[in-house]
Amino acid sequence: MKLYTADISPNCRRVEAVLHHLDLYDEVDVCRLNLLAGEHMSSDLSASNPNVKVPTIVMGDMNLWEANPTMIYLCDRAGAEGFCPTDPKSRFEILRWMSWEAQHYNRAIAEITWETMVKPLFGMGEPDEAKIESAGHNFHRFAAVLNSHLEGRSYMLGDSVTATDFAVGAYSALASNPLSRVPLDDYANVTAWYQRLEAVPGWAATAPIRLMEAAE
Template identity: 25%
Template structure:
């Protein structure tokens, strides 16, 4: 049985749950993290020494890192549009997934934590301004890509890249801040909202 360890309120856990939903996979979920079981317990650390969610467990096999888990799940299934087999098409999906994890996440971290989690309680105005500018700059880059494709991040087909970036776009839209007008982002968000799983894992009141 496939088991996903992690609280649903975690954006990284929701990536994995959304992927499972799109692939129609059966799984069990164990709630770990803030408000649930403590991830610094020895039995969790034995699965992920970073003490972070999500973790996938499938028999004796254990995997952590949310984007890697999403790729593993899709690759384990018969050919799916979520994760194309063609080498260049797959590389496009992976590039945008890596960009989300490495570049986009670092752009919003300080501002989001200050505005939505009250951490730090008295944030530095200069860092807030820098975070807002950086976050908007990265979303403008994404908007340019969406203008180019006219639909989803890598083209006409919904992929894993849209799962991870769709959650990020929702977070950008829900955070109190100044945002530039980006019609391509608005169109993309409306397109994602047509998917039932997006309502379950993005548009609810998740932090």
């Protein structure tokens, strides 16, 4: 199994965390690419993913790309029923929250953190305050939904961590970083859940160290 991945990327983090959580990481040939240097445009990656994006996993005659379905495939292949349940009701919940985070919640966080963290970190210009403000409105709308859902729950589906947490929580370290300017202060349940998630061993093993150091 070969994994094309990159530092800092929340999409790569969620897939790498699943591999750690399922004790599969030692079986993976990891190809860590420098996106800014254009290494992702290599012919090897383009042959496996026509989008030339990471994460991408090459597994025999299968090429796995797009983070959320890759996570589900890995879990089902490993028989990780507790971490990614297959009963129809639970699977619907997983797919619903994965769709929600990609289209709404994490999309807003991505727009904020791109302006406040990624651009300055890599010398790509000053943050666009108008874009930050616009994304902030969307963040508040969907963070309220998540905060309400987490009331009385330790994790997204109950008392145990699941693949749903790795998907919805993909930006946990970035959003919690003081430099991000993601307005988490009004969402105590989300903040507490992020802290629980960061303590999960598989998730902790994939923390974006460079960005955490940048906040110190």
